[in-house]
Amino acid sequence: MxxxxxxxxxxxxxxxxxxxxxxxxxxxxxxxxxxxxxxxxxxxxxxxxxxxxxxxxxxxxxxxxxxxxxxxxxxxxxxxxxxxxxxxxxxxxxxxxxxxxxxxxxxxxxxxxxxxxxxxxxxIDIHSQHETLQLTSNGFQFQIIDALANNDETLQSYKIELKGYKKLKKELQELLDFQADAIKEHDYNSFLLNELVEANLVDGEMELLEEEYETLNNIEAIKEKLSEAYLLLNEEQIGIISALTSLKNTFQKLSGFSSKYEDLFNRVNSSLIDMDDIYSEVDVLQEQLEADPNRLEVVDSKLRVLHNLMQKHVANNISELIDIKNQLEEKVSFTENLDDSIQKKRLEIDAKEIELNTISNDIHNKRTAIIPQLKEQLETILGSLGMPNAQFKIEIIYGEEFFANGKDDLSFLFSANKGGNFNELKKAASGGELSRIMLAIKSVLSKYIQLxxxxxxxxxxxxxxxxxxxxxxxxxxxxxxxxxxxxxxxxxxxxxxxxxxxxxxxxxxxxxxxxxxxxNHDERIVEIAQMLGGLEMSSSAIAHAKELLN
CATH class of the missing domain: 3.40.50.300 (P-loop containing nucleotide triphosphate hydrolases)
Structure with missing residues (x-):
């Protein structure tokens, strides 16, 4: 309070x-x-x-x-x-x-x-003339009935289930919309995927292919330079190995005189070993080097395929192409399996509908059971408020659609006069009658819930x-x-x-x-007397005020 x-x-x-x-x-x-x-x-x-x-x-x-x-x-x-x-x-x-x-x-x-x-x-519940107008709204009328029917917990369960149901319906529609678009794109995505699959993509392969292409495409120039290197290393008179061998022999004779000469000997000997190794490798490379026009064509063709794919998919390397291939595989696979996903979602919706129907049926039964009691109490109170012929006609029809508070359609009709036609509250009741009806409703509600x-x-x-x-x-x-x-x-x-x-x-x-x-008590007498007769209070107004207070 x-x-x-x-x-x-x-x-x-x-x-x-x-x-x-x-x-x-x-x-x-x-x-x-x-x-x-x-x-x-x-x-x-x-x-x-x-x-x-x-x-x-x-x-x-x-x-x-x-x-x-x-x-x-x-x-x-x-x-x-x-x-x-x-x-x-x-x-x-x-x-x-x-x-x-x-x-x-x-x-x-x-x-x-x-x-x-x-x-x-x-x-605080502040009841104003604006709230009296709420009495004519379907939502407020349901609140009255549900309060008397003790439907609060059941409605909470219904709302939770309804939220899940709407979520599933939204997900199903998204799947259906996606399927409609995906079917249009499926063939194109499959074509793009097949191109990438046939390219047999290997991460890092492009660099190797480009290196092999440069070798095969310039094989004569490479052979010429390797031959020059071979002669420079091992020509009998002026070859590097021959010169290093002579230099090694020279320092070997000097190495016994001083550690300085011995160090020079060791360094020349090390260089000679490296040159021998290089000579052997050049010899092997010359033997391996062989013109292969067919392989060159294969490599060139593969590179063109890779370059075209990279340009088409705006990729910088094969790794990005592989990522794109994986994404396309997911899209194609998802599209091909959409029917299963849609069917599964529909089964989930069916199960949720069964649960919602069970709860909404319980809500409906509780509402229907309380209506005679609500009708009797309202009509009794209104009878005491000068509306002896007031009658309510409250009907609840169980429908097909899931509303925010169940599956019921509510008809809350009123007649103020004997033999009069039943009509909606806003059409059948005057402002003063609506105020009395609202008071009657608040009075009834106060018996059922902690207002x-x-x-x-x-x-x-x-x-x-x-x-x-x-x-x-x-x-x-x-x-x-x-x-x-x-x-x-x-x-x-x-x-x-x-x-x-x-x-x-x-x-x-x-x-x-x-x-x-x-x-205080005396001030109340004055105030009520003024309410009865105006500022110039008569003795009768004062007496009447005292009588009312007593």
Whole structure:
């Protein structure tokens, strides 16, 4: 329940601090006194977006703080899911800075507006004329029926399964779309893949082929140069090996005289060994070197194939071509196996549909079973509210389509008069009748679910006399199990409250301010008397006010 509210620098409110009790609280005040300002400030606590127009003094920040006793609300799971710090006495604070930025805090920890809105929905239900219009929406009507049918857990299971079902349907459609496109590309992809497979790609092969091509294509020049090298190494008179052999013999004779000569001998001998080795290798290369026009043609053809493939696929080397080949293999294989994947996905969807049908059938049966009880209770309450001939015709038809809340189509029809035709609520009920129907629904709901603090904003619009008295009785009855606020202009309702608050305007230093005060018993008599007879209270109005309060 809401235990206190503090507002600073908001609209026409300079500073306001008020404490609330449980039970039935009344808020009254003249038209334009600022009741909407009070609701606006409370809406900010519940996560409504704010702007600079909210600031009374645009050079100072606006601060709105509310304290709630949530010990009986079972909100620990929500606090954990939103990463809020849970306290039985929870404090929510909104700050609007002169810069226009807004901040929100739950128990002094910063939170975002989405999380605050989720929490706010579980703390206060502000009933306004706008919400009365919601009564005519199919979604709200289902919420009423499901609350009475205790369908919450079943609906949660249904929504989880429905989410999985929609995901599978989306995946199936993606497979079908891909198949349609893939079939068009399959032949072309297969052709490209066959080209790459026939090329017999080997990573690093290109460099070897290019080297072999250069050798075969320049074999005569290579032979000529190898022959020159062979002669230079081993010509009898001026060959390198012959010269090194003579030089070796010379230093061998000197090596006995000094280590310096011995070192030179060793170095020449080492060079001679290398030259012998080079000579032998050149000899082998000459023997191996042989013109092969056929092999040259094969190598040239393979290189042309590789170069063409690299150009076609915009690849820099064979390694990239191999990667492209692997990708094409996956595409071709995936396309060829799509039928199996599609069939498997359809079987998964069929299984999910069976599960969804089971759950939605359970939801339907619970809804159908509760309708007579809901109809009877609503008609009884409306009878006491001056609508003795009010009748509801509520029908639920099990359909074929999976909706967000089951497979049901709901027909929620109403007739206000005996013998009248049943019609949709928005066509069959006036504004005053809709307000009474909404009050009846809230009264019924309060017996089945733990409603949060509820605030009725002029739900008594369009009614008077004994009807307003009955509406006050219903709200008073609701306040036995929850905290109820009623913003009202009717003295019959105002007199039933356990607590009474008055919203008023006053001029302070030529500045108009809105304030809220709790009235004592004598002040309540005056306020109710003025509601009955105007500012100039008659003795009969005062007597009537006392009678209402007693």
């Amino acid at each position: 809401l235990t206190s509210l503090s507002i600073k620098n908001y609209a026409l409110i300079d500073t306001l601090q008020v404490d609330f009790n449980d039970g039935f609280s009344i808020i009254t005040g003249e038209t334009g006194a600022g009741k909407s300002i009070l609701l606006g400030g409370l809406s900010l606590i519940l996560g409504k977006r704010a702007d600079l127009s909210s600031l009374k003094n645009t050079e100072e920040k606006c601060v709105i703080e509310a304290v709630f006793n949530i010990s009986n609300y079972k909100l620990q799971a929500l606090f954990k899911a939103e990463d809020f710090d849970y306290e039985a006495q929870t404090i929510i604070r909104r700050e609007i800075l002169p810069s226009g930025k807004s901040r929100a805090f739950v128990n002094d920890s910063p939170v975002n507006l989405n999380g605050l809105q989720l929490l706010g929905e579980r703390l 949060p603090t509820i605030m009725f904003d002029e739900i008594d619009t369009g009614v008077s006399g004994e009807i307003s008295n009955k509406m006050g009785d219903i709200m008073l009855q609701m306040s036995k199990t929850m905290q109820v606020f009623s913003i009202t202009h009717l003295p019959q309702i105002a007199a039933k409250g356990h607590s009474h608050f008055k919203v008023f305007k006053e001029d302070v230093n030529d500045v108009t301010q809105t304030n809220l005060v709790k009235l």
